[in-house]
Amino acid sequence: MLNFFRQQSGSIKNDVLSGITVALALVPEAIAFAFVAGVSPLIGLYSAFFLGLITAVVGGRPGMISGATGAMAVVVVALVATHGVEYLFPTVILCGIFQIAIGMGRLGKLIRMVPHSVMLGFVNGLAIVIGLAQLGSFKTLSDDGNLVYLTGSRLGMMLGLVALTMAIIAWLPKLTRAVPPSLAAILTITLISIAINRGVEPGQPNALATVGDMLRTNTKAKAVADARADLAMLQGDAALEIDLSQGTDATLVSAQKPSLVDETNDVKAAANKVAAAIASTDDGGSGISGGLPRLFFLDYEMVPLNWTTLKIILPFAIVLCGVGLIESLMTLTLIDEITETRGKGNRECIGQGVANVTCGLFGGMGGCAMIGQSLINVNSGGRGRLSGVTASVCLLLFVLFLAPWIEQIPMAALVGVMFMVVIGTFEWASLKMFRRMPTSDMLVMVLVAGYTVFMHDLASAVILGVIVSALVFAWQHATHMGADVKMNEFGSKIYQLHGPLFFASVQSFKDMFDVANDPDDVVIDFYYTRVYDQSGLEAINGLAEKYQTAGKRLHLTHLSEECRGLLDNAGDLVEVNVSEDPQYHIASDRLA
Known part of the structure; x- marks a missing residue:
């Protein structure tokens, strides 16, 4: 890359x-x-x-x-x-x-x-x-x-x-x-x-715009824009028509409401300001020239703390x-x-x-x-x-x-x-890579790029992309929850789970169990799965209550240390018979 x-x-x-x-x-x-x-x-x-x-x-x-x-x-x-x-x-x-x-x-x-x-x-x-x-560098000020x-x-x-x-x-x-x-x-x-x-x-304007030209252009364009904004604010809905053709001697053409004629002097003054800004030959002050930076409270009024x-x-x-x-x-x-x-x-x-x-x-x-x-x-x-x-x-x-x-460096x-x-x-x-990428990844890439281009907000684009990717990930893994069901020699029914148990897979988890037809002793084996959040704990608790109401026992086995920690932190929320897992040994332990 x-x-x-x-x-x-x-x-x-x-x-x-x-x-x-x-x-x-x-x-x-x-x-x-x-x-x-x-x-x-x-x-x-x-x-x-x-x-x-x-x-x-x-x-x-x-x-x-x-x-x-x-x-x-x-x-x-x-x-x-x-x-x-x-x-x-x-x-x-x-x-x-x-x-x-x-x-x-x-x-x-x-x-x-x-x-x-x-x-x-x-x-x-x-x-x-x-x-x-960069297209802004191809612009200049009109008359x-x-x-x-x-x-x-x-x-x-x-x-x-x-x-x-x-x-x-x-x-x-x-x-x-x-x-x-x-x-x-x-x-x-x-x-x-x-x-x-x-x-x-x-x-006369330079044949090739320079950094100094850019500074002067932006300064004048901002002055004109500010003056026009002030004029528009004063005019409001009065529909005052101002003639700017006479340079800095703007004249009132018409006023739809005669009662506003007394206020036209302010409007004319604002119009004159627009005309003056357009006609200005100010070079933007000292350009980029300045002295050493100073602490802000030496040059600006301190705001109250x-x-x-x-x-x-x-x-x-x-x-x-x-x-x-x-x-x-x-x-x-x-x-x-x-x-x-x-x-x-x-x-x-x-x-x-x-x-x-x-x-x-x-x-x-x-x-x-x-x-x-x-x-x-x-x-x-x-x-x-x-x-x-x-x-x-x-x-x-x-x-x-x-x-x-x-300031003489050309913008080109x-x-x-x-x-x-x-x-x-x-x-x-x-x-x-479009044809090789997963559709979800391709859509996320286009979404982030499009938001960046049209909204000009890089930070929000990244946050949006992360959120959408997380939702896609959650949706995809919600379908990965499954179980292998078998009976052991003691007549217990064992559900060996596969996939993560979290908020998006809770419904799939609940649909796996047949409380009414299950035997009196049921084991949920978590060897190939993990419990990730509160939604998973609540699902286990709800399932335990159903088995308890039916007069049946529920055991949880092969819980990871993280899952046991979640269950411990949940306190009385989860009342399940957590079976002690057997201790497995490797050959070297026995030979020793």
């Missing part, structure tokens, strides 16, 4: 170079997820720095990259919009505390419950999501402030450089392994982009904790399979928790493992902790000193890198 990523072995040189490659790819991702969460781009960049650095040092999976992610951003956007960014930071801290507690409780091993069919669906759905996410797809020569050049990037990554390893192919492709396409964009007049605040942040913290750990542990499993090594799930939970606590203290938005960047790292030869440390340190250096140069290069990640991530062999 994923042999594309097994091209290079680990070394200090590979770790450093792959870390630089990952840092370049992290910049637009962190900025984009910050916009999704409704916070400053610098918050996303600082989050990626802290998460990447700390998890690389103390996490349980060397070579795995963590940072600000879309899954976490989608959760916190409602919190930021409703209560303000000040509530985000204690929420991230509380999320980290929960993750540390889960790691200390050694619950990371629960990732073993994820079936392979769920893993296949997760990987394939993720590849499609990563690919679809009316809307995002539209590129056309004409700009689209042609973009596609050409994306294809060239992919060709370099695919073919360079056949010539040399001295430099990670992704890094070589980014540097090559950047030089070509600079040469093409040099002829563009100041104030009381029960009211806890009620607000607790639900978000729980969801963040679950989403972050599921995505991180799934990524860990994927990297384990690629590198043919084994990470430590509980340690990774603790590492993610420590990183999120630190991230929250320094005004970050929180995050978890980044699957796309982790695969870039592995593809570039990054296997050790040094790769994650290098990526994080380089990211901070970009913010502090190298912002103008980083990064899109090409991510498309190669898509090709390497998708499990193409699964398409050939």
Whole structure:
């Protein structure tokens, strides 16, 4: 599986170079997820720095990259919009505390419950999501402030450089392994982009969109969207028609309700704000340039530490904790399979928790493992902790000193890198396995992949897949309960059970016995079966009562230690004559 990523072995040189490659790819991702969460781009960049650095040092999976992610951003956007960014930071801290507690409780091993069919669906759905996410890089702002797809020569050049990037990554390893192919492709396409964009007049959009263009486009698009939302809220159901054709001098065209004319000044002001946002030439402030991160309470107002605040942040913290750990542990499993090594799930939970606590203290938005960047790292030869440390340190250096140069990296290069990640991530062999896989496993794989693609919720997709797989497993094993019936020399009837006794097989268990016609002495032999849950105990108890009412004796033999423990824990619930099993000896015991 994923042999594309097994091209290079680990070394200090590979770790450093792959870390630089990952840092370049992290910049637009962190900025984009910050916009999704409704916070400053610098918050996303600082989050990626802290998460990447700390998890690389103390996490349980060397070579795995963590940072600000879309899954976490989608959760916190409602919190930021409703209560303000000040509530985000204690929420991230509380999320980290929960993750540390889960790691200390050694619950990371629960990732073993994820079936392979769920893993296949997760990987394939993720590849499609990563690919679809790159389509946003093919958009630009129209004259009316809307995002539209590129056309004409700009689209042609973009596609050409994306294809060239992919060709370099695919073919360079056949010539040399001295430099990670992704890094070589980014540097090559950047030089070509600079040469093409040099002829563009100041104030005009670049022929090839760069990271800086992406930042400015997202900033302006968000400003226009926010202004339009304010205008729509003020208009309400008044059907006020506003003319925006006069730039920032919007005029009222009509109002269906004359009584609302007095309120039109507010509406006109909001309309002017829309027009101003569309006409704005703001470059997004200082871009990705910034200083060292500071403790959040030095720059933001502290929220009151009381029960009211806890009620607000607790639900978000729980969801963040679950989403972050599921995505991180799934990524860990994927990297384990690629590198043919084994990470430590509980340690990774603790590492993610420590990183999120630190991230929250320094005004970050929180995050978890980044699957796309982790695969870039592995593809570039990054296997050790040094790769994650290098990526994080380089990211901070970009913010502090190298912002103008980083903003010149073309989006075409990064899109090409991510498309190669898509090709390497998708499990193409699964398409050939459809006829060989059990129907239930195939349906689970398609369900998980489809939910991932359409709902963009990786954590929920995994949970859904595990639940469906568990139900399928229970249904299948419910039909495995059977019994061999025979009479012994003492006239007792013996039911030798086969299959597990649990909630789904209880009905099959009950249907096996003929209480009315059975002899006075009945034996149930559990040599080939086990009692797994309360439903099984209740079934045994109910059967015992039936035999007791009929004046007959019921014996249980060959109960395992686990089954006896369940019966002991049940106390008076099960009143059955548990026969003492005979002691069996092997030949060596007798000869001794």
